[in-house]
Amino acid sequence: MGYTKDQLLARLKELQIDFVCYDHPAVLTVEAQAKYVGHLGGALSKNLLLKDKKHRYYVVSALANTNIDLKVLSQRLGLGKGGLRMAAEEALQEILQVPLGCVTPLALINDSARDVSLLLDQGFKSQQSCYFHPLTNEVTLSISASSLDKFLISIGRQPSYVDLEANPAVGKDNPPDLASLAPSGVPTLPDKVENAVTSIPTGNDGLTVKKPTKLAGEAKSPAALQKEKLQKVQSSIDPLAEATNIEKLVKEIMDKTSTAFLNEITKDLNDPQIAPSVSDVVKRRVSSDLEHMMMSLKNAAYTQGFQAGFQATLRSSLQSISMQK
């Protein structure tokens, strides 16, 4: 089910990415790997698969001599002090579909890893070539950072380079600086719209509290995994709940109206700068009233449906009783 090394290399070739491969006996550690390729001038990487308390996963890929403090990283991601720990061995197989000792950013080519967050050491950017495992421990792939970016973009990822050794203060006035890199659960269009809604200090990923992406932290059979994923996707996008989400609806209505309005008005205004702030004030005043009116609508519609359902059940019960006579 997961990509093989050959499939990965074929894909790199398709993308016209330059790389070099070095074969060696299987290695489980950076030290062991260094014995075989450490002298070749490229930058060895150490790669961690981490998990947080909400069962979300992170691949942290860094230069071998970069210091990584999990406690600091956890805070910077907005997970609190002890929020990050090493993922279990089974997760390597289930999520990244690589063997032990083979964590690599290239594993994100697998669909099972689509919700895993990737953090890359900014140190890679200044290196001519970086060493990663191409889905197997028996080969080291030498590739430049920009080529890695090209690959990541081709699988729909935005490469995010981070100063992994930085230790900024995280507190009331300093929201976690890496919070945007924490996975946001099952990515669906409605969720993205909701994320764009707020203009309030977010800091935390607590914007939209979604169900934890329980991508089988424990060993489960692939069939059960598939079924679970399907159920999870279905329960996160509840169409009825989405359609009756008043806040979202009001926001969309107001956005459309104010955009249309602004477009018209700025044509005539001398100072086009006034228009957006005026529209903000109007939005605020109208939104609140609109929300209340929509809640009345929602409640009234539900009541009508409820009545109808009740009458329908009553009728069919009465009918079945009269038929029994």
Add this chain to the structure above:
Amino acid sequence: MAEEPKNGDAVGSGVGGREAEEEQVVNPWEVTAKDGGKIDYDKLIEKFGCQRLEEPLVRRVERLTGRPAHVFLRRGVFFAHRDFNEILDVYERGEKFYLYTGRGPSSEALHFGHLVPFMFTKYLQDAFKVPLVIQLTDDEKCMWKNLTVEESKRLARENAKDIIACGFDITRTFIFSDFNYVGGAFYENMVKVAKCVTFNKVVGIFGFTNEDHIGKISFPPVQAVPSFPSSFPHLFSGKDNLRCLIPCAIDQDPYFRMTRDVAPRIGYQKPALIESSFFPALQGETGKMSASDPNSAIYVTDSSKDIKNKVNRYAFSGGQDSIENHRKYGANLEVDIPVKYLGFFLEDDAELDHIRKEYGAGRMLTGEVKKRLIEVLSELVERHQRARASVTDEMVDAFMAVRPLPHMFS
């Protein structure tokens, strides 16, 4: 028993007992300040043993919900709590909780003071996207106000309409009246609670006496058990560990002190509380809001003309007696009612600060402040009346139907 108030249980007996003149009296049936002055909230918090709701907690709520905190939180109207931080912990972990609030339907006319806890609860429901149960204690009013059963049931339904007009979401709200709902699992929990509270205890907490009828004495469990999810098997079956958050006015604290005491003994989670201060009467903090005096409060049925009249003629002003004195000394913001009311209902923080500053310095006159208040209140009342117009008996039936709420956590 860390929940116990500091000076023993008795918080003054207002129910058919001696009046404690020296102390302020705060219990579900009576609120009186010391010497006809103002309620001392610091003393109250200390006496009851609850926590003050500090700034960091408000900021945390904003972070977790991704929106500005409700006016009442920002202005310290909801100022005390028990275990609210635990609820936030639970929520942050991705677990849910439910809300529980209620009303004793003693009169048909609701005024703004009555709406305060409901307005805040609606905000909590929208911000955290959690379900809500609303209890209408028609049995309590039948007993305490000596109403007939029919009348209290009728008032419960009428009040339900105004409550619904506050904007609760029917897909996450269950309203029930005691006369209709008590029974089944709810009653089982009532008995479990009742077994854990001695007669002495309930006398101590609520100030009952030997002359009070047994209906009153056995009422407290009715208000306690909605804090336990197992009381609502059609909603929360299988979720015995679901936490409960109760927004209420601080005079209801005794019920839930008792509940929190009993909960662990019957294997249930303690409910958390978030408590508000009292809404001042139009004539001032020392005045009493009473149903018999329509000028003591702004009612949801008032027209904008009524509001203008009431505010201009009866709202207690902290301004000076003459314009010269006012310009010289400024207004006394401590006792001024219009400014206090604006503190509750004027959303814009900057504007409120400006008014307080200018009025306090004497540059703004009472008339202007009252004018602004009239605007704000009229808007609110208009919105409420519009919503109220679309609340029918069928809608009340739907809100009160014992039905599942499949989207209550969405």
